[in-house]
Amino acid sequence: MSTKGLFSLVVLLVGLIVASNTVYIVTEYQRAVVLQFGRLVQADVPPGLHFKIPFAEKVRKFDGRILTADMATESFFTVENKRLMVDSYIKWQVKDVETYYKATGGEEMIAENRLAQRVADGLRNQFGRRTLHDVVSGKRDELMSEITASINQDAVKSLGIEVKDIRVKRIDFPAEASQSVFARMAADREKEAREYRSQGKEQAEVISADADKQVAVLEANAYRDAERIRGEGDARAAAIFAEAYNKDPEFYSFVRSLNAYRQSFSGKEDLMVVDPKSDFFRYLKDPQGKN
Incomplete structure (x- = not known):
């Protein structure tokens, strides 16, 4: 070349x-x-x-996009002095480029570490003012809103970072306290179960007593109605017998005697001592029943 x-x-x-x-x-x-x-x-x-x-x-x-920083699991205490292991994350974005560069040198890792330190301090303060129920379920949204607003104000000013959101992923008891907590929870559940069983037994007895009462009332009403109907039937039968007797008293006496004979001599081993001259044999001696 x-x-x-x-x-x-x-x-x-x-x-x-x-x-x-x-x-x-x-x-x-x-x-x-x-x-x-x-x-x-x-x-x-x-x-x-x-x-x-x-x-x-x-x-x-x-x-310049919204970034996610996973925080290391931290140990915090509630107002009842209960220790909790908290796992959280941060959503953040560069807002003021000049401040961001001057504060972190443009290094994401440095920015996340400084931001995580501020969030950990904020969570520690917030947890320390609240009960276990509040931080677990009762007022968690309120807690996260407050800490997000507080951390964002400081982060924008000192780091040039806008904190979009802070969320708790998981809250656990320390490993050494888990067994005692689980045992206490099991005891509480067993106590509730006993209370429910006791209430159920009480309600069952009330229902059973009410059912027995209704059965007794129904049986009493049925017996009353049966006795009334039976009485009406007996009265009607007596009226019919009386009416039949009045129509032909002699025939009625004859039928009654035949029925008496049938019942008296229905068994082969029946033995009856009766005076032959008694009225019992009146229709056997004379079909007209005159002798």
């Missing part, structure tokens, strides 16, 4: 290097600052194609 060609190649390479150090692109989901010999000269560069002084200026880009 000739000297001229080599020179042209060197010039081309130098031009490419200079061009690559002159032009830069900031995407819509990025935030950027421009440094000149390490000094911040332009903050929050807008998205698009930009130019800088090669070698003298340097561009630092940061993720």
